[in-house]
Amino acid sequence: MSKPTASLPTSVAYPKVRRMRFRFGQLEPIQRHFIEGNIVLSHLVALLSGGFPPGEESFIRSVRRFADEITDPALKKRVAGFIGQEAVHGNQHRVLNHQLIELGYLFVKVADFPKDSRREKTLVRAERLLPRHLHLALTAAAEHYTATMAQRVLSNEEIRAIPGDPEVWHLLDWHAFEELEHKSVAFDVFRAVDGSEETRILAMAVMYYGVIPFLSVAVIASILADRTAWHPITVTRQAIELFRGPVVRGLMKELRTYMVRDFHPDDIDTTALLEQWRLELFGTDGQLRDRVK
Numbered sequence: 001m002s003k004p005t006a007s008l009p010t011s012v013a014y015p016k017v018r019r020m021r022f023r024f025g026q027l028e029p030i031q032r033h034f035i036e037g038n039i040v041l042s043h044l045v046a047l048l049s050g051g052f053p054p055g056e057e058s059f060i061r062s063v064r065r066f067a068d069e070i071t072d073p074a075l076k077k078r079v080a081g082f083i084g085q086e087a088v089h090g091n092q093h094r095v096l097n098h099q100l101i102e103l104g105y106l107f108v109k110v111a112d113f114p115k116d117s118r119r120e121k122t123l124v125r126a127e128r129l130l131p132r133h134l135h136l137a138l139t140a141a142a143e144h145y146t147a148t149m150a151q152r153v154l155s156n157e158e159i160r161a162i163p164g165d166p167e168v169w170h171l172l173d174w175h176a177f178e179e180l181e182h183k184s185v186a187f188d189v190f191r192a193v194d195g196s197e198e199t200r201i202l203a204m205a206v207m208y209y210g211v212i213p214f215l216s217v218a219v220i221a222s223i224l225a226d227r228t229a230w231h232p233i234t235v236t237r238q239a240i241e242l243f244r245g246p247v248v249r250g251l252m253k254e255l256r257t258y259m260v261r262d263f264h265p266d267d268i269d270t271t272a273l274l275e276q277w278r279l280e281l282f283g284t285d286g287q288l289r290d291r292v293k
């Protein structure tokens with residue numbers, strides 16, 4: 001049985017859809033390596049941004065495959081919030097992606113294919129070959145992966161101290177915040193439609209063993225395609241720092257908790273962190289109040 005939504009604070013129970021409009025490059029042009037002086041992190045963030053729009057559209061489709069079976073009104077409302085938030089995430093990352101492509105990030109163009117493109121249709125056909133519970137379990141696992149990263153981004157002092165383009169940072173903070181707001185929605189849908197623990201854990205195993213090798217290859221390819229990034233000693237040092245530093249250090253151990261039977265994402269209490277960032281971003285003097293349409 002999933003945890004009763006009613007026991008959660010409203011901000012967590014019902015993810016709020018905020019129609020954002022970021023101003024990339026308007027105050028100052030985005031630098032090619034917009035995470036200051038860090039080629040590897042700039043390419044990693046660019047690739048993640050590239051992959052988010054089609055990825056999040058797939059997450060939405062995986063939940064919609066069960067739309068008729070979600071009967072609990074509270075869960076329905078949370079699903080509506082989840083779908084709305086993911087749609088705005090994809091849309092705002094696409095705005096950034098256009099600029100990244102103009103800056104020369106070739107692989108952002110590869111990762112972010114437009115709606116109704118041939119590649120999207122191929123992806124949709126491939127998804128349809130997956131059993132729908134497995135598709136949803138992969139979404140729930142990816143959501144836990146992103147929520148784990150989001151918690152780090154919002155709470156780790158070393159990560160917060162990384163200098164970068166301010167508007168890109170705003171986008172990442174807002175995205176991380178909303179990922180925490182809806183972190184258990186896909187998971188609760190999976191439980192509500194009788195998804196098995198075996199399928200749920202298998203899906204996380206795919207993410208656990210697959211994401212870092214896949215991203216590593218993608219980052220290497222992206223750097224090789226960027227003539228301005230051909231500084232092998234700097235790139236090697238930055239890659240080692242990335243794996244030893246606050247972004248990756250301890251990550252696998254944290255992710256493994258998801259593969260324990262009866263785990264629930266809300267077992268990790270992020271309500272205080274969410275409240276802190278809600279005030280920081282959208283409170284009276286919130287940093288992003290004027291980015292909400």
Ligand SMILES: [Fe+2]
Pocket residue numbers: 056085086089175179
């Ligand atoms: Fe998202």
Ligand SMILES: [Fe+2]
Pocket residue numbers: 086143146179182
């Ligand atoms: Fe999400």
